[in-house]
Amino acid sequence: MAKHILITGSSGYVGSHLADSLEQLGNKVSRLNVKNTLWKELDFKQYDAIIHTAALVHNNDPNAQLAEYFRVNMHLTFNLAMxxxxxxxxxxxxxxxxxxxxxxxxxxxxxxxxxxxxxxxxTNYGISKAKAEAKIREIADDNFKVAIIRPPMIYGVGSPGNFTKLIKVAKRLPIIPNLSNARSALYIKHLEQFVNEIIKHEMTGIYHPKDKFEFNTTKVVTEIRKNEHKNTFLLPIPKAMYPILNKFRVISKIYGNLVYAKSLYAHESKVAIDNQKFETIIKDIMNKY
Structure with a gap:
């Protein structure tokens, strides 16, 4: 049954994808800009559900202080939910x-x-999001169902952040570190499918969706270069170097191991996420660059 859904942050990467995909599935989707206070004049009674994706992240404003993160990510979220x-x-x-x-x-x-x-x-981003979660969970009840989604790195064509940077580096560097790692990640199209199920079944609780495979940085870079018809040379890294590399946050965020345990997402198996092979996904992404 089609629903009338309001999406905030629809000019952002996640919000725009969710708005388009839910609309294509036959829902009526409205988009809301919450950068000013005009949203307070809106009559929310017409909506079946609200998806709140608008947020302040480091990429938006590198100089933002904790108070600003709290204003946007916690207070705005709570006021909107109320x-x-x-x-x-x-x-x-x-x-x-x-x-x-x-x-x-x-x-x-x-x-x-x-x-x-x-x-x-x-981080200021993580702290403010955690506080927002706690605030909106306090007002959840049988008549006001709340679902909280904690995605890992979201990637896809045009995605902001580390994945797009990784593509740029992969295209230029023929020699990369041979480090085997595992990181939970989520393809944007899989997130679209996940959120559709959340909305369709009015699901509540906290969710940790991820791809069925883990993101291996070296394997991803190699696959990107393969799709560019470029050879890749893997540089062995001695284990004695690992403690030194771990001191650099930018390196540990790319090559470190960080995964959601099965116990976190096992109950979400009923939510349909395509079991695509990562090679197919990378090929689809690179064909659009």
Whole structure:
């Protein structure tokens, strides 16, 4: 049954993809800009569900302080949820982040996230998102269903952040470190499918969706270069170098191990996510660059 869905942050990467995909599935989708206070004049009674993706991230404003992160990511989220509840909206979906766990990953050592309540955020982004989660969970009830989604790195054509940077580096560098790692990640099209199921079934709770395969940085870079018809030379890295590399956050975020444990996402298996092979996904992405 088609629904009327309001999406905030629809000019962003995730919000725009969700808006387009839900619309293509026959839903009526409205887009809302929450950068000013005009949203307070909107009548929310017309909506079946709200998907809140608008957020302040480091890429938006590298100079933003914690107070600004709290204003946008926590207070705005809570005020929006309160207004939605007051107007009788039945379902509120909040796009959170893996950053609430406060882990970057480690090279040579598996970091597995097992406890959904063990939150130790360290960045302004992660701290403000964790606080927002707590605030909106306080007002959830049988008539106001809340779903919180904590995706890992989201990637796809034109995605912001590390994946696009990785593509640029992969195209230029013929020699890359031979480091085997595993990181949970989520293809944007898989997130679209996941959110559609969340909306369709009015699901509640906290979710940790991920691809069925783990993201191996070396393998991904090699596959990108393969699609560019370029050879790749793998440079062996001695294990004695791992502790040194782990001191550099940018390196540990790319080559470190960081995964969602099966216990975190096992209950989400009923939510349909295509079991695409990562080679097929990389090929699809590179064909559009």
């Amino acid at each position: 207004e939605a509840k007051k107007c009788g909206v039945k379902h509120f979906v909040f796009m959170s982040t893996m950053a609430v766990f406060g882990e970057d990953g480690k090279i040579g050592e598996m970091v597995e996230l097992t406890n959904p309540t063990n939150l130790k955020p360290v």
